[in-house]
Amino acid sequence: MAQPKLPSQFAHSALRYGLAVASFAVALGLALLAQYYGFRNVEVPLLLFGVAVTAWYAGPGPAALAVVLSIAFFDYFFTEPRYTFYVTSSDIPYLTVFISFALLVAWFSAVRRRVERDLRQARDDLQIEVAERTQQASLLNLTHDSIFVRDMDFAITYWNIGAQELYGWAAEDAIGKHSNHLLQTVFPAPLEDIQAELLRTGRWEGELKRTTAQGTTVVVVARYALRRDELERPVAILETSNDITERKRREQEIESLNLELAKRSTALEAINKELEAFAYSVSHDLRAPLRHVAGFTELLHKKASTVLDEKSNRYIAMILDSARRMGNLIDDLLAFSRIGRAETQKTLFSLTQLVREALTEVRQDAEGRNISWKIGTLPDFYGDRSMLRLVLVNLISNAIKFTRTRPQAEIEIGCANGDRDDLVVFVRDNGVGFDMKYVNKLFGVFQRLHQADEFEGTGIGLATVQRIIHRHGGKAWAEAVVEGGATFYFSAPKPRGLLWKP
């Protein structure tokens, strides 16, 4: 309780001492009146009553004043010698009685005051607590979590806005109801086990399936907390829960997608294995009969060429040519399939050096030809060196092949303007070119834009080029004009952290 301010405290003190004087005056007046009408021995109780009233209502200070006044005027009016303040020994007992009585009453009064103060304090505390609790209870309504309290018989005793929002029941509908019946709760474990755990540890957490007032099913993750009273008896359970229906649905979706993915990757793995076995089988089993065809035809030719007519000999030559062609086809196809399967081993190397090596490799094709080579400055390249060599060999031998009809072939290898991230390398020739409307077919397996007797080939070279470049994260494309030469480009990411000088 707040202390009164100084002026009012002063007024309060004056009032208290005034009460002392007034009650003394009233008691004295009544005593003198009684004496006047011949009543004996009432002055002491009357004066004591005045002291008592003062002590009770005004406190120790005014009580002391009342005692002093009472003793003085008792001595003056009622003890011998009268009308003097002279104190005799016979006055001592009265004196003692007055003082003891005043002390007693003052003590009672003090006790009363203390009790009163304590009570007031307790009341105020209670008021504050009630206010706080009310505020907290309203705070619980602010949360998105659903919170409710039920007693040990499952009767709901508290139900926040979150619970109302989640389950669709208003607090007045929910309170007093059996929580599991109202919400049609489906537990993940036997209810007895959950209760047992709750009683043992004071907590439980788990996923529950519930039905809302609207009849829809929700999945919630619920946390139980057990409240015990001061005798440790369980009295209530606080349950907070969050709606995880959507999350659950997504989880299930992800799970099923993952399952599907795993299934597909297993299937893919199986297909890859099969493909590998197939390639192996092609490599081994297809080659043997082919070798026999070629071998025995050759032997036949050796033994019988003199007795056979020209036509028969030509047939033999065609069989041999076909066998050779099929052999090349098998080799190229296997190389192509290997590129898809093999791991790329990337290093940083000089393209200039690699072009030089590629040129050595295709030297045979260029024999007896009049080719003017123009090799530009080439950058360093980060990639699988042997694969890149295959790319260059393919592109350069194509250029040599398709310039065959030119008396003066021109082949240029250089670096075009790439962008910030990619470098672009090209191989340009002045050969027969091709019609740009077939450009989409160019990089397909077994796709050929020229007749076999015009320009030989298996139709796998450019498919191989594209596959290698794709595996390096680049692109391969071409530009050409019929009878006006062709340019083949490929791009690849620039080596990182290295300055590239054009």
Added chain:
Amino acid sequence: METMNKLGRILLVEDDPKDVELTLTALEDYNLANEVVVARDGEHALDYLFCRGEYKMRSSDNPAVMLLDLKLPKVDGLEVLKQIKSDEKLRMIPVVVLTSSKEEKDMVASYKLGVNAYVVKPVDFHEFVNAIKELGAFWAVINEPPPGSVRK
């Protein structure tokens, strides 16, 4: 003939009779075919090398070179190679894998097991004949075989 006197015995392990015939023809052309023993599967080859089964009675000297196909019935070529290279007496025989397979894993496996050469049979007959001839000439004539091999 001069060459015949120097010629070592060749063990040809090959299951395909057509390949056997082509190989023998190729060797014949260069007079290398006389001392060729043909084993038609891996087990047969091992019987010969370890002098057991039908080869119990043969003289125990090793061939000067062994031409080994990889894809063989019963015991495959890699297994034969493994057994030879882990045998104290047989490990010295030069082994040439002569196969249709261009698969890198076969090549790697063969070299790991200690093969002396790995030759892919060319489809082209001339190349095939050349390869066989050169192999035969090198291993059975030029190369000095390890002690304990047959050399006529």
